Each structure stands twice: as C-alpha cells, then as structure tokens.
Amino acid sequence: MMFGFGRRDSTELFGQPAASTDGNENSNSTNNAESESPTPPRQPAPASPTPAAAAAQAAAGNNTNKTPKPKAVPNANGGNESAPAQPINMEAVRMYLIDESLSFAERVERYAQSQLPLQRLVYVNQIADCAKEVGEQVAVEKLFPLLTGIAQDHERIIRQALAAQLGQLAQVVAPALEDDSTASQQQQRQQQQHDNDDNDDDDAKKQPVLRRSASSNATRDFKPRAFKPRRVRKGIGYGQIRNVIVPCLEKLLADDVVEVRLSASRAVVAVAKVMDSEDVGSVILTLVLSMAHDEADDVRMTAVGVLHDLARVLDPQLIQNFVALEMKSFADDPSFRVRKAAALCFGTVVMTMAPDVVVAKLLPPYLKLCSDRIWGVRKGCVESIVAFTQVVPPIERAQQMVPLFERFIADQSRWVRNCAYEVLGRFIYALGSNLLTQELLEHYVEVPNLSDSVVDADVAYSCAFSFPAVAMTLGPDRFEEILPTLRALSKHTKFNVRRTLSHSLYEIAAIIGPALSARYLAGLFELFLRDLDEVRMGAINTISRFLAALPESFRGNFLAHVWSVVRQSEAVKVWRYRHSLAAQLADLAHVLPRDVVVTQLVPLARRFAEDKVAVVRDQASLHIGQLMLRVLPTTADASFVDLCNWYAQFARHRRFRQRRSFVVMSLGIFNAVVRSVDDDDDGNGGDNEASASSSANVDKEGWFAHLCVPGLELLRTDKVVGVRMAVARFVVAFLQDWKDADARSRALVDAVLNDKDEAIARVIAEGPASARAALLGGVVNEEKFTMPVPGLPWHARDEAQRDAELRWRATRPHGHSVRDVGASDATLLPSAKEMAYLCERIWNKSSDATSASSTTPNDTSSSSSSSSSTPASATEGSQGDESTATAPEAYADARFGVASTDTTSTSDSAES
Numbered sequence: 001m002m003f004g005f006g007r008r009d010s011t012e013l014f015g016q017p018a019a020s021t022d023g024n025e026n027s028n029s030t031n032n033a034e035s036e037s038p039t040p041p042r043q044p045a046p047a048s049p050t051p052a053a054a055a056a057q058a059a060a061g062n063n064t065n066k067t068p069k070p071k072a073v074p075n076a077n078g079g080n081e082s083a084p085a086q087p088i089n090m091e092a093v094r095m096y097l098i099d100e101s102l103s104f105a106e107r108v109e110r111y112a113q114s115q116l117p118l119q120r121l122v123y124v125n126q127i128a129d130c131a132k133e134v135g136e137q138v139a140v141e142k143l144f145p146l147l148t149g150i151a152q153d154h155e156r157i158i159r160q161a162l163a164a165q166l167g168q169l170a171q172v173v174a175p176a177l178e179d180d181s182t183a184s185q186q187q188q189r190q191q192q193q194h195d196n197d198d199n200d201d202d203d204a205k206k207q208p209v210l211r212r213s214a215s216s217n218a219t220r221d222f223k224p225r226a227f228k229p230r231r232v233r234k235g236i237g238y239g240q241i242r243n244v245i246v247p248c249l250e251k252l253l254a255d256d257v258v259e260v261r262l263s264a265s266r267a268v269v270a271v272a273k274v275m276d277s278e279d280v281g282s283v284i285l286t287l288v289l290s291m292a293h294d295e296a297d298d299v300r301m302t303a304v305g306v307l308h309d310l311a312r313v314l315d316p317q318l319i320q321n322f323v324a325l326e327m328k329s330f331a332d333d334p335s336f337r338v339r340k341a342a343a344l345c346f347g348t349v350v351m352t353m354a355p356d357v358v359v360a361k362l363l364p365p366y367l368k369l370c371s372d373r374i375w376g377v378r379k380g381c382v383e384s385i386v387a388f389t390q391v392v393p394p395i396e397r398a399q400q401m402v403p404l405f406e407r408f409i410a411d412q413s414r415w416v417r418n419c420a421y422e423v424l425g426r427f428i429y430a431l432g433s434n435l436l437t438q439e440l441l442e443h444y445v446e447v448p449n450l451s452d453s454v455v456d457a458d459v460a461y462s463c464a465f466s467f468p469a470v471a472m473t474l475g476p477d478r479f480e481e482i483l484p485t486l487r488a489l490s491k492h493t494k495f496n497v498r499r500t501l502s503h504s505l506y507e508i509a510a511i512i513g514p515a516l517s518a519r520y521l522a523g524l525f526e527l528f529l530r531d532l533d534e535v536r537m538g539a540i541n542t543i544s545r546f547l548a549a550l551p552e553s554f555r556g557n558f559l560a561h562v563w564s565v566v567r568q569s570e571a572v573k574v575w576r577y578r579h580s581l582a583a584q585l586a587d588l589a590h591v592l593p594r595d596v597v598v599t600q601l602v603p604l605a606r607r608f609a610e611d612k613v614a615v616v617r618d619q620a621s622l623h624i625g626q627l628m629l630r631v632l633p634t635t636a637d638a639s640f641v642d643l644c645n646w647y648a649q650f651a652r653h654r655r656f657r658q659r660r661s662f663v664v665m666s667l668g669i670f671n672a673v674v675r676s677v678d679d680d681d682d683g684n685g686g687d688n689e690a691s692a693s694s695s696a697n698v699d700k701e702g703w704f705a706h707l708c709v710p711g712l713e714l715l716r717t718d719k720v721v722g723v724r725m726a727v728a729r730f731v732v733a734f735l736q737d738w739k740d741a742d743a744r745s746r747a748l749v750d751a752v753l754n755d756k757d758e759a760i761a762r763v764i765a766e767g768p769a770s771a772r773a774a775l776l777g778g779v780v781n782e783e784k785f786t787m788p789v790p791g792l793p794w795h796a797r798d799e800a801q802r803d804a805e806l807r808w809r810a811t812r813p814h815g816h817s818v819r820d821v822g823a824s825d826a827t828l829l830p831s832a833k834e835m836a837y838l839c840e841r842i843w844n845k846s847s848d849a850t851s852a853s854s855t856t857p858n859d860t861s862s863s864s865s866s867s868s869s870t871p872a873s874a875t876e877g878s879q880g881d882e883s884t885a886t887a888p889e890a891y892a893d894a895r896f897g898v899a900s901t902d903t904t905s906t907s908d909s910a911e912s
Contacts, residue, residue: 105134105142112146117155124150124161128168136173136237143169144244151248156257163252163263166245167270173237174274222391224352227316229277238275242283245271250287253306254299261302269309281318284310292326297335304330304341311348319352324361331365336374343369343380347387358391363400370404375413382408382419389430398435401427409443414455421447421459425466429473436473441481444470448488457494464489464497468507476512483520490524495532502528502538509549518554521546529561533574540565540580544587556596562604575613582608582619586626597630598639606646609661617657618777621664625672641838644707648842651711656720663715663726666708667775670734673703705742706839712748721759728752728763729771736768 108130111123131139150162252264272284291303307323330342346366350358370381389401408420424444428436447463489497505525509517525546528539547555569577585605589597605627608620631639650662716727731752763771
C-alpha cells in the first residue's frame, strides 16, 4: 500500500480502493496458476487495437482510460503470453492530487475538509501558518469557519492537531494592547520595589564572599508575584477568539481521548495569555470551573491540570476566591486520580497567594491529602511541600512542615521515600538555618551512604544538585558538617553525580569563602580536571569563577592544569575544551596576577588565536583588547608593545584566516577601549570616581585609529573576498554608528560604504544585524555585543543558585573594560601622542618583517637569515629614533620598553 501503511491504516487515511471496472475478479497469482494447469482452457488475451483503430479513436476524441501494455506471463509450454491488466481508475487517482494553482488559503479551505483523512491532517497542521501569511482579514473569512467542523472530526489525530493549532492561531490574530503608559510605569515601579525588597542589605552585596545569616531565610516575608491586568483592543480578531476558538476548546477539553484533552489544555493557557484579563476570568475560568464539576473523572483531572497552568496568568484575587475553593473540593474527590492531580497542583497555586490565605484555605486540605491511603497522592504532596514551606510563616514551618517531612522520610512506600530524599536539599533551603533540625541534616548527610533497599541510587544526584543550597543555608561556619557528604559525592560511581558537582563547585566556593575553598575545594577541583570528559567539562567551564573565589596566592597554580588540558585537547582534537577556555580569557586576566597574565595567559591567548578551529580563534580574538589593557606596564617592559606587534602582524599574514582574525581582534579592541567609554558617556557605566577617572584618560583615537585602522585599511582591499567582507561587516555593524569617530576611522567607513564590489554591496544591504551575526557567528549570542560576557550562559536551577549568581555578579565588574582600571593606575594608559608614536613604529616594524620574510620564500637559508636579522634592524631603528625623539616619544620608549622589544617569543616558551 502507499506510504507504507497497513491495510487498516491505509483504508482509514486514503479511503476505500476503487472497484474493478472489467468484471475480472481473478488476481495475477490466480492467472499464473491457471496458466500452469493443462486441464482448463486458456482464456485468450485481449486483442490489441490496430494502428488504424487507434487513430480513429483519437480522431473521434475518445477520452476513455488507456489500457496499459499487458505483462508477459509464462505458459505451460515454456513460452510467454500477455496477461490481462486492470485499467486505472482516474477518478480515484484525482482524489490524491493537490491543485497547486490554488492559493494557500484556498488549499487549506478545500483540503482541510477533504474526504481523505491524510489530506485533512496535513492541512489542519498548516492553519496557523496560513493565517500568519494571509493576514487577519482573510483568516477570518476563510479559515475560522472551518474550525467548528474540524473539532468534530471522527479522526482523533486530526482533533489533536486542531487543538495544537488553536493556541497558535489565537496568537496570530491576537489584538494589540491598549496604550496605558501610566499604568505600565506604575507597574514597573512596583516591580522594582518588589525586587529591591527581595534583595539583602547593600552591605552584604558588597562583600566578595556570598554569605547569608542564619535567620534571614526564615524571617523574610513571602511576597506573591506582581500581577498586571492586561487590557486589549477588542477588534474582529478578538471576537473570533471568543466566539469560535473558545467554543472549540470547550468541546476538545471534554474529548474522550486523553491526548486531545492534553493538547487542548495547553491551548487554553496560550489563549488566556492573549485575552483581556476580565475575559480570562469570565470566559476561560468559567469554562474550566464547569469542567471541575463534571461527572467524568477524566474531565475533572483535565480541569485540575488546566488550573495548574492558568495559575500563572490569572488574577490572584480570582485564585483566592474561586480556585482555592475548587482545590479544597478536589482534595475530597472520590477518585484517587483527581486527588493525585490536585496534590501536584497545590505547589503552583500557593505561590500566587498571600501566606495568610494559604494557611487559612489551602493548608488544611493539603494536610489531609498528605495522609491519603494511596501512595501516589502522598508522593504528589511531597513534590508540593517545598512551595508550601516557602509560603507559610515560620511558625507553620516549624509546627507543620518539619514533622510532615519526617513522616515522608519514613513512609512505607519506597516511591514516597525516594521523592522525599530528592527534595530534601531544597526543603532545607526553604526551611532556613534556625528552623533546621539536626535530624533533617543527618538525613541529608547520610544520603550517599543509603543502601539500595531504602532508596534508589539516583537520589545521590539530587543530593549533589542541591548541595550549594544546603551550604548556603548552613553558612561557612557549619560547612564542615556537610563536608563528608561532599567528599562522598565527589567519589560517587555515577558520573552524573560528579558532573553536577563540577559545574557548581564555584558556587560552593563563593559561599564558604577563600580560606575554606583553598583548604577543602582546591583538591576536588583538580580531581575533576582529571576526571571523565563529562565531568572535566564542568570544571573547565567554570574555572575563572572558581579561581575568583580562591586566595590570590592559589590562583596561579592552576595555570599548569590549564596548559595540560590544552595539550590533551590538541592531542585528541577535543576543541570544545579550548573553546571554553578561550571564552574565559578576559575573566582569567582580571583574576590572575599581572605577571602570570604576561607569562602564561597571553601566550595561551596567542595560541588560541592561531588555533585550527575557527570558533576557538574567533573567541580568543575577541579578548585581545582586554588582555592589552591588563598587560599595561607598571615598569619599563616590552609586554604591551610585544602584544601589539603580534597583533599587527596578523594584518599581513600569508594565511587568509589569520588576516580575518585581525578583524575580529580589532572588534575586541574597539569594544574594550571605545564602546566602554561610550557606555560611560551614555550613563551605563562609570558610577564611581575611579572608573570615571580611568575612562577620561583613555584616548579613543590613540587606541583605535592608530592601532587598528591601518590594518583594516590594508585588509579592505584584500585579495580574498572573505577578508574584505569581514571588514565590511565590522564597519556596518559597529563603526558606522560611532558618533565620535575620528577622521581616519570615518574615512574607512566612507570607503567601505562607497565600495562598488558586489559582495561588499550585499553586506551593506543586509544591514547591521545580519553583519553582526555573520561576523560573530556562534561565539556571542547577545543581541548587543558587549564583550566579554561575564561567565558562561547561566540557567537558574533553583532559588539558591539564583541568589548565588546575583550576589556573585554584584561583587564583580559588569564586564571587563577600561573602567576596571583603578584611579591609581589611570596614568598607565597611553596618551594620544604616545600611542601614535608607538603604533607608527609597530606598523613600520610589521611591514619590514613581512617584506624581509617574503623576499626569498623558496630559499630556506635566505629566509632564515632574513628573519634573524629583522629584530636587529628593528632594534637599530628604534635606537636611532630614540636619539632624535621628542620628550613624549623618548618617554614612551623608556616606559614601554620599545628598545628591548623581542617579538620572537612564542607560546612554547611559556608552556615549557
């Protein structure tokens, strides 16, 4: 059969097969059997029409079905004869054809009502896309009239597809919000005040170590989420949502098939998000409450699930007046499946209500469900206990929640005990230190040592996952009480337990402070760096944050491990290790001492910038500007000029990928030196005197125009189109809108924008967003490029980690830039004249080195002698310039060690 369907499936989707038109009921196998038997007479084959007869039929306009050429069938005498073939029923074939001459809306309108279920399924799944393409008016005229009939389709898969489309269709025709700027501003102020109240004291934020007092978590008042009423303009599309989509959902929510009901439940929430807040209560909530009183258990279960999802978008007052009463009714439902669904739903509902209302209305039915005789109901209560503990006052936590959890830990059902141990860490954090009993803490400490007869082995993963939350609750003073648990988890046989610890070890270090971290966590971090690849990746991804939590004297020791990881990744071609380290170069530069940065980190960055993998090169190149700021000399040395010399050589490199890397490095320098000052001017940075002083001493012309623009001018006419396009993308995405650009940078912008090259014109036509995306690729995901991004993408796992991340961000600079240079170091930044003088010598030296190395490219001895003589000639030129240099130039030579510059050092010397 077609499309690989069985007989039943093909009959349901494609309809009944066409009946035979020639009256011959014998199959080919029957004909073969008859041809092999000599007894029955053979039927003569139908005579083929003569050419004259065929021509006559054609002239007469005979449009009857053509008979295919009959097959040759072996006979009893060993010969072949033609077997009769059944003619094709063209009417049946036309049923499967799609008329491509119709428009998209016309095809959906026709084939969504087709007799073939397969065609209906295909075009029902395209209703929302079609509405998005044709617009609201056409959708209302052609698509919405189809919905009521499709909701009654006898195929359940089509009803399920329609339910999934209704939520998307409502978002397509969703009305615009009313212009209520006053209410919006008031809501923003309320939200800001709510956020400020949730934060701890400002003095605690300024501490470099994450600390929480023992009573802060227990005494703080829970505040439900802020709610902003939604007001929309009720036009034609909104009327279709109320009059067509909602009735269809009402029918689908009462469907006999559970998959259809689940899909309709998700659609109800999507529709509620685009409706007016008043209609959500009067239409959507009324619909769900009517389902809650249905006689069928399945419908009441569906109502519980919908209320669970609607709790996030409903007005809290509606939840208090209506939903709370229904939850109490669900707790007394005769069906254990409804009670189980209600137990799971309690956690979401209580997070939207005030503590006093929760204690008065929802806590009694919840406690009743906790004693249910069905273990599935009790397990659902365990999953909601953390939310209850966060909401109820401290006295209820001590008198109700703690004894209740002790019962769950000792429950007769293995599944209830498993769930209790899984949420134990989060329950301890929600409970608070002064309410934490020694019995609960002992239960947590013993999790890695529990036997399989008590709980499953997977409970250890949950224990490791919530370890930072427990450490935060106890604080540094009591960390040693859970230290045996940490050590046991770090040696657990399951790698996923060790992996989650490797990702969160920096959070634990930030909680307990530098001294305890160096004593207890440094060895574990080194152990994770030598573990399996899955575990090692967590330590590598967070190495900059972990080093920031250690004493400064311990930080440089880990660079040896970093070099070891780099060598191993190059040996087995695991480029993701190098990519992760390259993404943290700027963070490491501000964590490590300057001498370690010069001798270890800069060679590592130079190695990454010449990596064979493109994303590693680009990621490292973006941090070169930050490293230049970090290696500014405190005494006369050549570190800064050496790094600038190495950077300039990329513009004349013989390989095009290195020349393209020069553009990316220039982007990093532009962001570090230019855009950081622009951000200060816009009021986005420089909140203190030190940062303002340092920003004022940075000369944008001296840093960018003299150091970067000469190379960009050279690469603008590069012979490789990819390099030219990279320069054009840099200009279009970043330099084009530079409001304080100097004359030379503006000339570069004008030259690129007036370029007649076809590829450059295409880059300009695509615009800044496309140019930024093409230049950065997958290196930076932020819409606005602000380099470097502090750490890796952060995904909040629970409240403990959110707290840790927010505090960690509050105690460090928001992005490393020139504002990070203290007021006492502001004089280290080169002035405009110093930078112009240094850059002129750098570019002249880069040009001499390139010409010397390219004189005899095929002569090994000649090229080696030329390269060896280049530093001497450059030194002589430097000494000659010093004799006639002006005071600022001579001061620059002495200050930056230009006369002693040696660019022959490589990363190999640092590695050794």
